[in-house]
Amino acid sequence: MAETMGHSATATRNTSVVIGFCLLAIAPQIFEFIWSIGTIFGWGAGRGPATVLISHVTALVAGAPAALIGAAGGDTKKMSSDVLLALIYSYPIFAVAILTLFMTIRSAQDYVGGIILMALALFALWASSDLQGMRGFSFGAGTAPRMFGGLLVALSAGIALTGLMTDGPGMSHYSWRGPLFVMVAILFFALAIRPLGLVVSAFVSFMIAATGSHETRWVEAAIVGACLTVGCAILFPYVLGLPMPMFPRFLVQ
Amino acid sequence: MELFANLAHGFAVAFSPINLLMCLIGALVGTLVGVLPGIGTIATVAMLLPITFGLPPVGALIMLAGIYYGAQYGGSTTSILVNIPGEATSVVTAIDGHAMAKQGRAGPALAIAAIGSFFAGCVATVLIAVLGAPLTKLALAFGPAEYFSLMVLGLIFAVVLAKGSVLKAIAMIVFGLLLSMVGSDIETGASRMAFNIPELADGLGFATVAMGVFGFAEIIRNLDAGAEMNRDLVQQKITGLMPTRKDLKDSTPAILRGTVLGSILGILPGGGAVIASFAAYTLEKKLAKDPKRFGRGAIEGVAAPESANNAAAQTSFIPLLTLGIPPNAVMALMVGAMTIHGIVPGPQVMQKQPDLVWGMIASMWIGNLMLIIINLPLVGIWVRLLRVPYRLMFPSIVIFCAIGIYSVNNAPVDVILAGVFGLVGYWLIKHDFEPAPLLLGMVLGPLMEENLRRALLISRGDWSVFLTRPLSAVLLAISFGLLLLTVLPALRAKRDEVFTESEN
Numbered sequence: 001m002a003e004t005m006g007h008s009a010t011a012t013r014n015t016s017v018v019i020g021f022c023l024l025a026i027a028p029q030i031f032e033f034i035w036s037i038g039t040i041f042g043w044g045a046g047r048g049p050a051t052v053l054i055s056h057v058t059a060l061v062a063g064a065p066a067a068l069i070g071a072a073g074g075d076t077k078k079m080s081s082d083v084l085l086a087l088i089y090s091y092p093i094f095a096v097a098i099l100t101l102f103m104t105i106r107s108a109q110d111y112v113g114g115i116i117l118m119a120l121a122l123f124a125l126w127a128s129s130d131l132q133g134m135r136g137f138s139f140g141a142g143t144a145p146r147m148f149g150g151l152l153v154a155l156s157a158g159i160a161l162t163g164l165m166t167d168g169p170g171m172s173h174y175s176w177r178g179p180l181f182v183m184v185a186i187l188f189f190a191l192a193i194r195p196l197g198l199v200v201s202a203f204v205s206f207m208i209a210a211t212g213s214h215e216t217r218w219v220e221a222a223i224v225g226a227c228l229t230v231g232c233a234i235l236f237p238y239v240l241g242l243p244m245p246m247f248p249r250f251l252v253q
Numbered sequence: 254m255e256l257f258a259n260l261a262h263g264f265a266v267a268f269s270p271i272n273l274l275m276c277l278i279g280a281l282v283g284t285l286v287g288v289l290p291g292i293g294t295i296a297t298v299a300m301l302l303p304i305t306f307g308l309p310p311v312g313a314l315i316m317l318a319g320i321y322y323g324a325q326y327g328g329s330t331t332s333i334l335v336n337i338p339g340e341a342t343s344v345v346t347a348i349d350g351h352a353m354a355k356q357g358r359a360g361p362a363l364a365i366a367a368i369g370s371f372f373a374g375c376v377a378t379v380l381i382a383v384l385g386a387p388l389t390k391l392a393l394a395f396g397p398a399e400y401f402s403l404m405v406l407g408l409i410f411a412v413v414l415a416k417g418s419v420l421k422a423i424a425m426i427v428f429g430l431l432l433s434m435v436g437s438d439i440e441t442g443a444s445r446m447a448f449n450i451p452e453l454a455d456g457l458g459f460a461t462v463a464m465g466v467f468g469f470a471e472i473i474r475n476l477d478a479g480a481e482m483n484r485d486l487v488q489q490k491i492t493g494l495m496p497t498r499k500d501l502k503d504s505t506p507a508i509l510r511g512t513v514l515g516s517i518l519g520i521l522p523g524g525g526a527v528i529a530s531f532a533a534y535t536l537e538k539k540l541a542k543d544p545k546r547f548g549r550g551a552i553e554g555v556a557a558p559e560s561a562n563n564a565a566a567q568t569s570f571i572p573l574l575t576l577g578i579p580p581n582a583v584m585a586l587m588v589g590a591m592t593i594h595g596i597v598p599g600p601q602v603m604q605k606q607p608d609l610v611w612g613m614i615a616s617m618w619i620g621n622l623m624l625i626i627i628n629l630p631l632v633g634i635w636v637r638l639l640r641v642p643y644r645l646m647f648p649s650i651v652i653f654c655a656i657g658i659y660s661v662n663n664a665p666v667d668v669i670l671a672g673v674f675g676l677v678g679y680w681l682i683k684h685d686f687e688p689a690p691l692l693l694g695m696v697l698g699p700l701m702e703e704n705l706r707r708a709l710l711i712s713r714g715d716w717s718v719f720l721t722r723p724l725s726a727v728l729l730a731i732s733f734g735l736l737l738l739t740v741l742p743a744l745r746a747k748r749d750e751v752f753t754e755s756e757n
Contacts (some may be wrong), residue, residue, distance in 0.1 A: 185674070198656070
């Protein structure tokens with residue numbers, strides 16, 4: 001009884017891991033697509049969302065297999081960066097995801113950690129694929145990144161294998177509240193420091209970060225936040241002589 | 254006798270009012286950081302890097318050094334009184350130190366910890382002064398091949414001494430090496446893995462990465478556990494700081510052994526204060542006539558690790574000052590501090606910047622003297638600080654870190670990057686990857702790549718150069734032997750045993 005229950009638990013667990021890996025495999029493409037939506041409103045340069053979508057889909061579905069067959073046939077024409085991304089990054093991760101379906105994961109902590117690290121390494125391999133390699137006996141710009149990228153792929157595969165071979169801890173629990181609010185506070189600070197100045201951004205970020213804990217008492221936090229803001233406003237620009245905007249731009253002008 | 258002339262010169266530098274002040278600030282901040290759990294030395298040094306901009310280089314380094322060894326003193330206070338290590342280096346001190354505090358002997362425990370630290374600090378200071386010059390001469394015989402092999406040895410040491418899986422530690426180092434490649438290539442100027450983001454063209458600043466992985470990630474992790482950590486503070490007033498004669502007699506050999514062990518482990522690349530304290534505790538337990546006393550308030554269990562961590566914290570400056578190679582993450586940040594001031598760490602620093610090197614060495618002794626005063630009579634103040642709740646501390650640290658990173662380059666993107674690395678660090682913690690080797694790899698990356706390329710260029714692409722040059726071959730052989738030893742099952746078990754000490 002207990003055994004069957006345990007088995008079904010790992011089975012459902014595996015599916016969610018597989019879905020996660022599949023998403024991971026196309027994460028850079030999704031990221032570029034979301035990023036490209038901004039170009040509609042004129043933020044930043046780059047390709048529009050339609051171009052991004054079409055180019056990645058064709059690369060994933062048709063371009064990469066065609067290039068693979070071409071390469072096998074001795075055809076060495078230059079591949080586009082999207083096709084390379086699909087070849088170097090997405091396909092291996094998809095392959096891993098499919099393999100995961102048939103595996104029993106004995107330590108999810110190691111297995112998932114190893115695979116994500118492998119994804120990072122593959123991504124680095126893709127990112128350095130446009131760099132020059134060895135020129136005769138001297139290193140090109142891309143030699144070292146590729147060397148270490150390849151090494152990391154091998155090492156992370158080893159870690160993932162340990163996760164399959166030996167028993168170990170499962171996935172640990174991630175909480176969302178702390179990371180979320182601390183990250184929002186950091187992001188707010190980064191975006192607000194230039195236009196709004198140190199005083200406003202430091203205080204607001206303090207309050208956002210404080211939201212990250214459910215034990216925060218608001219009055220107390222506001223007092224400490226105000227004191228800290230005043231302290232920083234004196235310490236950084238005056239005592240340490242680091243120039244930074246103090247007050248919102250629209251108030252100063 | 255050159256040594257005494259150098260030391261005299263150093264003391265002259267260190268006794269200037271501004272440097273004395275810097276030393277005091279460093280010692281105070283270090284103690285503060287050490288006492289407060291949840292803020293590490295690495296994060297603090299990273300946080301204070303931008304602050305040292307406006308200071309003269311000697312003063313800046315004196316202050317940063319003070320933070321590092323000051324934290325070793327402060328960490329013991331929290332360990333003994335609250336049973337939460339204030340600092341990773343005083344994890345083992347908590348075992349016997351807190352047991353002593355529960356028996357009402359908190360005073361002697363604190364005193365022995367401070368005395369041991371002071372003694373170890375003095376010995377380490379002399380050691381740096383004595384070993385500095387000869388090692389510098391040795392460093393001058395190093396070519397690119399030797400440098401590369403030495404760095405390999407350093408990284409292997411970091412792996413051997415890291416906690417947990419060897420494979421994961423190596424992977425973290427390689428990940429760090431990869432991160433260090435982001436930005437412009439040193440030789441060709443090609444932009445590598447920068448995705449046309451102008452802020453990445455200069456590479457990832459390691460203060461940014463350090464603050465993310467050690468500062469933000471640590472905060473997020475602590476929030477997981479609930480902001481209010483369980484602090485069973487020893488409430489009764491600390492009376493009678495003086496240890497008894499028996500305490501002194503028991504702890505003297507432990508202090509001596511801890512100092513020797515700590516000094517050695519500090520010099521070795523990849524070592525540092527954390528491993529030194531663990532090793533010293535294990536050694537004492539092995540040597541003791543009655544090992545059962547350990548964990549129940551044995552004074553040796555406080556004396557040895559505290560001496561060892563302080564000795565190691567100071568001797569880890571030796572490879573940095575003589576070879577220009579940071580042996581651990583804090584020293585890596587010191588490299589950053591030196592580069593901010595336009596000083597390239599390495600053998601030439603000793604000759605070109607005698608003020609800096611000898612001033613810093615002398616300041617360590619002065620700093621240790623200050624610390625013993627800061628920590629013993631004033632212990633009550635630090636204990637009161639422990640009552641500041643974490644729910645107020647963590648937003649303050651977040652804001653302080655954010656302002657600090659922003660002020661390095663006046664770049665908001667750096668703040669966002671640090672945030673991203675905070676998430677990366679959180680993920681690393683969740684998957685039991687150690688972030689310290691990552692930072693070391695990141696710092697050594699550019700140096701390693703440069704020397705590798707240079708060595709191969711000189712040998713015209715012949716990889717055997719690393720084995721045909723004797724010094725390089727020896728270094729590589731040692732690294733290989735170490736790695737082999739670590740993977741061997743018998744030693745593995747021993748290594749795990751050393752580290753599991755902390756969990757009980």
